[in-house]
Amino acid sequence: xxxxxxxxxxxxSVTTIKYYLREGLLRPGRQTAATQAEYDDQxxxxxxxxxxxxxxxxxxxSTTREVLDALAEHTGDTHxxxxxxxxxxxxDDEPAEEAPEAAEVSALVEELGWDVHESAPARATLAxxxxxxxxxxxxxxxxxxxxxxxxxxxTAILDLDQLDDLTDPLEAAERALLLxxxxxxxxxxxxxxxxxxxxxxxxxx
Amino acid sequence: xxxxxxxxxxxxSVTTIKYYLREGLLRPGRQTAATQAEYDDQxxxxxxxxxxxxxxxxxxxSTTREVLDALAEHTGDTHxxxxxxxxxxxxDDEPAEEAPEAAEVSALVEELGWDVHESAPARATLAxxxxxxxxxxxxxxxxxxxxxxxxxxxTAILDLDQLDDLTDPLEAAERALLLxxxxxxxxxxxxxxxxxxxxxxxxxx
Numbered sequence: 001x002x003x004x005x006x007x008x009x010x011x012x013s014v015t016t017i018k019y020y021l022r023e024g025l026l027r028p029g030r031q032t033a034a035t036q037a038e039y040d041d042q043x044x045x046x047x048x049x050x051x052x053x054x055x056x057x058x059x060x061x062s063t064t065r066e067v068l069d070a071l072a073e074h075t076g077d078t079h080x081x082x083x084x085x086x087x088x089x090x091x092d093d094e095p096a097e098e099a100p101e102a103a104e105v106s107a108l109v110e111e112l113g114w115d116v117h118e119s120a121p122a123r124a125t126l127a128x129x130x131x132x133x134x135x136x137x138x139x140x141x142x143x144x145x146x147x148x149x150x151x152x153x154x155t156a157i158l159d160l161d162q163l164d165d166l167t168d169p170l171e172a173a174e175r176a177l178l179l180x181x182x183x184x185x186x187x188x189x190x191x192x193x194x195x196x197x198x199x200x201x202x203x204x205x
Numbered sequence: 206x207x208x209x210x211x212x213x214x215x216x217x218s219v220t221t222i223k224y225y226l227r228e229g230l231l232r233p234g235r236q237t238a239a240t241q242a243e244y245d246d247q248x249x250x251x252x253x254x255x256x257x258x259x260x261x262x263x264x265x266x267s268t269t270r271e272v273l274d275a276l277a278e279h280t281g282d283t284h285x286x287x288x289x290x291x292x293x294x295x296x297d298d299e300p301a302e303e304a305p306e307a308a309e310v311s312a313l314v315e316e317l318g319w320d321v322h323e324s325a326p327a328r329a330t331l332a333x334x335x336x337x338x339x340x341x342x343x344x345x346x347x348x349x350x351x352x353x354x355x356x357x358x359x360t361a362i363l364d365l366d367q368l369d370d371l372t373d374p375l376e377a378a379e380r381a382l383l384l385x386x387x388x389x390x391x392x393x394x395x396x397x398x399x400x401x402x403x404x405x406x407x408x409x410x
Contacts, residue, residue, distance in 0.1 A: 011340065045342075051341070114402040115402045116401050122398045123398070125390055125393075125394040126390075126394040126398075129394065132387055133383070133391075135216065136253045137253060138380065138387070145395075147363055148391075148395060149395050151356050151360050151363075152392065152396045152398070153402075153403070155356050156403040158353060158356075159396075159400055160403045160404060160407060178338070178341055178343050179343065180397065180400065182334060182337055182338050182341070185331075185333075186331050186338075187357065187392075188389050188392075189330040190327075190331065191360050191364075192325070192326075192385065193314065193321045193328070194319065194357040194358045194360065195381075195385065196319075196327075197320045198358070199365060200320040201320070202365060
């Protein structure tokens with residue numbers, strides 16, 4: 001397809017597509033004339049992924065390139081690929097600072113028996129959040145967090161179930177990225193509606 | 206306490222406290238001299254709440270004032286209060302647009318038997334997210350969402366359990382706000398770690 005059709009089908013403007021081509025986020029199309037190139041479904045899929053990472057999640061172009069490069073380097077190793085896809089995005093996309101609660105997070109992970117890399121960004125995110133809550137007078141101990149962690153385990157099973165039918169590891173990694181990044185607001189919206197419902201149940205008017 | 210101690214105990218600068226006073230987010234202290242006022246624990250609690258809403262969640266000062274005013278008006282009705290605290294924050298704090306998936310969300314809520322207000326912002330958030338996922342080629346139908354919703358139900362029970370020991374409805378509403386807003390990154394971090402663990406389990410190297 002021409003760049004104009006690629007733009008129409010991806011919802012990304014031609015100007016932006018050209019910018020991604022210059023920045024190396026998108027591979028060049030097959031040159032068919034001096035000023036014309038042909039693009040395929042791989043380009044379309046890649047564009048959708050870039051749009052999800054930069055647009056919905058707000059990652060910078062350089063972070064997006066790092067994530068995509070890392071994905072491309074490990075096409076043979078499904079767990080490694082999924083780990084990169086799932087782990088490489090910090091919730092707030094900021095460099096980590098060691099919070100005093102890091103040890104508490106490690107103890108939690110050990111108690112759960114989870115196989116989580118020492119440098120997984122989610123560890124730092126969790127530690128920082130616990131630290132914020134403590135400073136606001138709402139300390140959460142491990143006993144409170146454990147049942148949440150068990151529900152997260154069951155959520156992750158649902159997440160991974162959605163990748164099982166994909167045989168191409170790169171496609172699975174891309175889907176994992178989309179589901180991780182884009183399902184977050186949906187899950188939080190479900191939690192808020194469920195809270196409203198549970199509050200109505202407990203406090204009938 | 207003096208404003209300097211209020212600043213030290215809340216972690217909010219004196220300049221910012223004075224700004225909140227001018228903007229009406231914080232009630233004035235008890236005047237003890239021409240240039241001196243006395244503040245109490247109510248001020249401290251209120252400041253922590255404002256800091257959570259503006260700092261961690263990034264709400265604007267005017268949205269924060271609306272939320273706090275709404276809380277103050279309904280001190281007698283616990284469910285109403287919690288509903289306001291839990292429902293008044295959109296995930297992205299943007300005005301809602303009616304997504305074509307709104308009807309699908311209504312069908313989901315009905316199937317779950319949830320008591321959720323027609324205008325709850327979480328409905329719009331969920332609809333928009335489903336719309337994004339569909340446009341990215343990852344449509345999620347109701348059958349896929351239902352088990353996530355059931356886990357959200359159980360998460361909400363844990364959330365509400367943490368409010369049960371609070372007898373003051375206003376304090377409960379404040380705690381609900383903090384837990385809703387601040388626990389989100391922690392829950393998402395738990396989900397990511399659980400995904401990594403589940404991926405390791407399914408794809409042993």
